[in-house]
Amino acid sequence: MNQKIVERWGVYETAIKLLNPFENPYSIVQLEAIFRSGERMVKVNGFYDGDDVYKIRFMPDAVGPWTFSTSSNVPALDALTGEFDCTDAEAGNHGPVRVASRDSFEYADGSPYIPFGTTCYAWVHQSGALQEETLEALRNSPFNKIRMCVFPKRYTFNVTEPALFVFPGSKEDGFDLERFEPRFFQGMERRIEQLAELGIEADVILFHPYDKGHWGFDRMSPDRDEFYLRYVIARLSAYRNVWWSLANEYDFMREKRKEDWDRLFQIVQENDPYGHLRSIHNGTKMYDPESLVLYDHSKPWVDHVSLQHWDLTVVDSIRRKYGKPVVVDECCYEGDIPRRWGNITGEEMTHRLWEGTIRGAYVGHGETYMHPEDIIWWSHGGELHGTSPERIGFLRKVLEVAPRNLTVIDTIKDVPALGIQNDYYLLYFGIHRPIVRPIQLPEDAAYTAEVIDTWNMTIKPIEGTFSGDCAISLPGRPYLALRIRRSMQ
């Protein structure tokens, strides 16, 4: 596997076979490589992939010739060199996503990225056939981000032991936390690549509480946590669509304290040469001055807020507090299971997406319908059954044809508004249904207005044009948005 050509933000990989003289190559062998292009130098860690194979992966971010050389504590792996050419990115490859402003993301090539996430926590721990089904559903969905766990999930509806784990072993026989199971990662990597092909970001959840000691991955020692993180990062960070979610519902992981999260964040930051997005997702409330557990999202290694909250009006204060993009990764799921977080309607799910979006956040979808075989999208993937994804696609289209850099316009009262002052306004009324909307527009321009029915997915022009202090009549039913645009003169 000696690639000679790699597209920009693609994965360069080199594999070195070395008959294995070590009892535990995962812990004994140190391998790193420095990649160079002109003045630029990037250091990456290699990893042992099993079967006597060591690998180095790298994501070039600049077009042109690159060289590399290795260093290792094993002579046979030390001072190896290589070279390849980095070509322009192919269509559909915009590079990794980064924070573009306090309210927005963009791809590395400068094109906009508007997150429309969903959640299938344990999809890579399901059967291959089910994983294929999930990919097919994602292909036909509006989603461009997915939250997914490295560790398997033990929880209501999640009681089947997966075939492969991060570590070799099983619940019955125990796990060897000093080694890894490359076959598990090889499978996961293939899924991450397939997601990239679909234009979907993989929001990789590194720790979670849905274990409670069943396997014990939620309560490993600090050394094992670090050992695990360094391996995951060495393997996955060359995939452009990876994001690091330090944990799901971190505040439910009672074995870890705030200081632990500081340390784990810094391990990720130091070992990921590309600076993939980093966040940590809360389980209950977002902040509480007296809490020993809740994490301060203003810390510099947190790129964006990954919020759980059912009330999207909370976005206003979270945005102000942190000044970072807010992704509401969980706000209840469309479904009908008994749990409170998993039985809202498609209408309500759609409404929450709109509400959070117009308040300047990015809201994620999830689905939890009862299923005869307990195959539930939120955890297992499979098929989508709900009514909200189609409407989320409609919202996505509305935003994609809007001007870039929409911001929250808080001078407009009684309704959240996103827009560009004097040019473009998107107001969302939600459960509110005034029959008239007063608005102050500049006197010296004419504006057109349209009523957007967020559920029926229609956009209807309102007769006339508007200027100055005016009042726009509305149909007086819930779940409408109003789009106001400056007319071309």
Add this chain to the structure above:
Amino acid sequence: MNQKIVERWGVYETAIKLLNPFENPYSIVQLEAIFRSGERMVKVNGFYDGDDVYKIRFMPDAVGPWTFSTSSNVPALDALTGEFDCTDAEAGNHGPVRVASRDSFEYADGSPYIPFGTTCYAWVHQSGALQEETLEALRNSPFNKIRMCVFPKRYTFNVTEPALFVFPGSKEDGFDLERFEPRFFQGMERRIEQLAELGIEADVILFHPYDKGHWGFDRMSPDRDEFYLRYVIARLSAYRNVWWSLANEYDFMREKRKEDWDRLFQIVQENDPYGHLRSIHNGTKMYDPESLVLYDHSKPWVDHVSLQHWDLTVVDSIRRKYGKPVVVDECCYEGDIPRRWGNITGEEMTHRLWEGTIRGAYVGHGETYMHPEDIIWWSHGGELHGTSPERIGFLRKVLEVAPRNLTVIDTIKDVPALGIQNDYYLLYFGIHRPIVRPIQLPEDAAYTAEVIDTWNMTIKPIEGTFSGDCAISLPGRPYLALRIRRSMQ
């Protein structure tokens, strides 16, 4: 007017004509009376009612003979005596409402009082014909409490000067804050009596911010505030259905501080011999440790919490914090005006009533539909146009046939529940719509279950009986409640 017989909790009134030798009898004449029945003594203040007439009003709370004697700084009003007999209360007269427990109210005769309030802030400042229309609407409504202001309201949709004010004068000519306008109070008292006949409590709002200096009643001196309060209490406190709401949206009254409210509360407490219910209603949030303005509802002169909040889940923490009955007097109004607080649907209004009720609070209704003459229930009264009152009547009936002393059962997860452990449960799912509800019931009893459709106002039995750990199937749509009752053996 020398009554000889007064029913218990009725109004005894005596009037004394005295050709008026004083420049300002409102400020110069002091008049009080001590009423006695056996060992019991109650001191009340008299008041000048204009036209050379002084009055003393008294609400007897015990059956039997009562006597009284006056004292005054005016010899002609001093040492007057009288007597009357107090008979049993007539049907429909249960006496004043008091706090019965940390979660409930009752009438003085011990019968339960479950508040179902509405709001017509300025209805007594409208034309007589409109006031009659309001009474007629109330008669046909499910409401048994109304929030109403003593001072007129200046605000959106409220720009007409009333005919009479608390004080003599007008906006044009100014007001004499050292005198009162008895004709205004006589009119208001008649309305309070008519409300009592309808079984409706008058939640009298003593101060409010909807003035902003237009008349200046929101920024009188401490002396004038006290003068006003003493007069209002002398006139109104003998009406059994009066409650004292110190203010509406007190935190919007920037001229008053927390210390002022302490003082005003204490003036009410000291001058009202009957201890009518006292509260103060917030405009924005309920508490904020750093606020100089927000009022501490744990103070002893606050009987119950009069909350404004749109999110009824907040009831949980408010109940825990104060340990007093929580009345959510404003949670947005059914209507279609442009303002955010005044354009929710009847469905949403009904939902909020149920949500707050099952969380252990009492939630008030309001209505704000656009009207060609700006006659809007919330302020002016008139007709009810909405769809929620009928459903609120249905909720009221459900509660009235429930056992007394329902309490919040917080051991039931994922859904709010009100009930009596092991006997009676009322679960409300709101926007949530599980298709199955697991519940743990005692093994040694059988329970019946019914689905309550809160919007369609139907109650349908679920087939079978339930015991022990069981799962109850539900229709899987929003806005349902589940009633579970122990079967009679």
